[in-house]
Amino acid sequence: MSSGFEQAPAVNTKTTTEAASDLVELSLSGSIAILRLHQPERLNPLGIPMQMQLRETFAKLSRDPQVAALIITGTGKAFCVGADLSSIDANDSKQSLGEQVSEVMLSLSNKLIEDIRSLPFPVVSAVNGACAGAGVSLALAADIVVAARSAYFFLSFMPRLGIIPDLGGTWFLERILGRPRAMGLTLLGDRLSAEQAQSWGLIWSCVDDASLMTEAMRVAQQLANLPAHAALEMRHALDTAAQNDLPTQMNYEATRQADLINKPEFAEGLKAFLEKREPSFPNRSGEKKI
Numbered sequence: 633m634s635s636g637f638e639q640a641p642a643v644n645t646k647t648t649t650e651a652a653s654d655l656v657e658l659s660l661s662g663s664i665a666i667l668r669l670h671q672p673e674r675l676n677p678l679g680i681p682m683q684m685q686l687r688e689t690f691a692k693l694s695r696d697p698q699v700a701a702l703i704i705t706g707t708g709k710a711f712c713v714g715a716d717l718s719s720i721d722a723n724d725s726k727q728s729l730g731e732q733v734s735e736v737m738l739s740l741s742n743k744l745i746e747d748i749r750s751l752p753f754p755v756v757s758a759v760n761g762a763c764a765g766a767g768v769s770l771a772l773a774a775d776i777v778v779a780a781r782s783a784y785f786f787l788s789f790m791p792r793l794g795i796i797p798d799l800g801g802t803w804f805l806e807r808i809l810g811r812p813r814a815m816g817l818t819l820l821g822d823r824l825s826a827e828q829a830q831s832w833g834l835i836w837s838c839v840d841d842a843s844l845m846t847e848a849m850r851v852a853q854q855l856a857n858l859p860a861h862a863a864l865e866m867r868h869a870l871d872t873a874a875q876n877d878l879p880t881q882m883n884y885e886a887t888r889q890a891d892l893i894n895k896p897e898f899a900e901g902l903k904a905f906l907e908k909r910e911p912s913f914p915n916r917s918g919e920k921k922i
Contacts, residue, residue: 655682656689657707663700663915664852665693672708678766679716680736683744690747697917700856702751703848704774705758711783714765715741737798741766745800748773752916754855754863758848759783759826759835769799772808775863776851777835779826780844785834791821807874808834859897860916 657668667689669676676682693699706712717733725732748755748770757774764786771777771785787805789795796802797818805814809832817824830838839847855863869888873881892898897913904911 654685655679656685658689658693660699661849663698663856664703664849665699665701666703666705667693669704669706669712672706672710674716675708675710675713675762676706676767677713677716678741678770679718680740682716683740687740687744687747690744690751694747694751697915699753700860700915701754701756701852703756703758703845703852704748704770705845705848706760708761710762710767711757711759712764712767712770713762714767741799745769745773749867750864752860752864754852754858756848756852756855758844759785760841760844762786765789765797766799766801769797769801769804772804772834773800775867776855778837778839778844778848778851779829779835780841781826781838782841783826783838785824785826785829786821787818788821790818857910857913859895859901859913861895861897865892 655669655671657670659666659668667686669682669686671677671679671682693702715733717729727735754776755774757771757777759771759777759779761780761783763771763779763783765788768785768787787797787801789797789801797805802814802818805817809817813832816822824832824834826835826838829835836851837847865888869885872884876884897911900913901911
């Protein structure tokens with residue numbers, strides 16, 4: 633899976649706040665990075681400039697061994713209301729609008745989701761308001777999704793536009809919700825409240841609006857304390873489980889344990905268990921976490 637991370641410079645984590653761009657805000661709290669989609673007057677649509685800036689920011693963060701977890705959220709009243717087709721000029725091309733959109737998806741938008749799934753640390757989506765269209769895919773690409781009680785998820789692709797969910801939307805919805813709920817949600821186009829999303833298992837938790845970032849930070853800090861390889865290892869294990877039968881997956885688990893048990897993180901975890909204390913794992917640079 634190509635993410636483009638290999639050409640990105642490291643983020644300077646000596647500062648507590650860093651403006652990644654005009655459409656993306658990045659702040660750092662210890663080892664936790666907080667990324668905010670920042671076009672609140674338009675409810676944070678995923679236009680081409682924002683997507684490019686998001687990819688650049690993910691690439692920089694992935695190269696910084698001090699970053700142990702990431703929170704993605706939105707500025708203002710919305711998390712993200714989906715694609716911004718106004719950033720594509722249909723009159724400035726020999727291609728049709730459909731061909732242009734497909735080309736942008738293949739060369740940019742899809743890679744944005746792949747970037748998130750390739751980040752070498754856990755990712756939390758903190759859904760602070762409207763989460764619609766491709767914004768749903770962006771949120772679900774995270775490892776854990778926390779939503780404010782007033783937030784909602786809205787997939788109007790088919791009932792309003794006659795198109796299918798994209799940026800992995802069909803993949804996430806079918807695997808998380810199952811076919812009946814995925815079909816109903818996408819064909820009917822009803823708004824799914826954060827509380828219902830939690831009840832259905834689409835998200836991890838729904839909290840009061842005022843507690844959203846406090847809860848997201850609490851979850852991110854807990855994730856930051858995990859072994860440095862935790863996110864990538866668990867993503868791959870669960871993705872593999874979705875494709876394998878039980879005997880094949882058990883063989884995969886046994887094979888991975890042969891490698892993981894020989895890592896220093898296992899030795900530290902076992903020692904901490906015997907000493908009746910919390911384990912202290914090194915970060916991605918090998919340094920002990922404080």
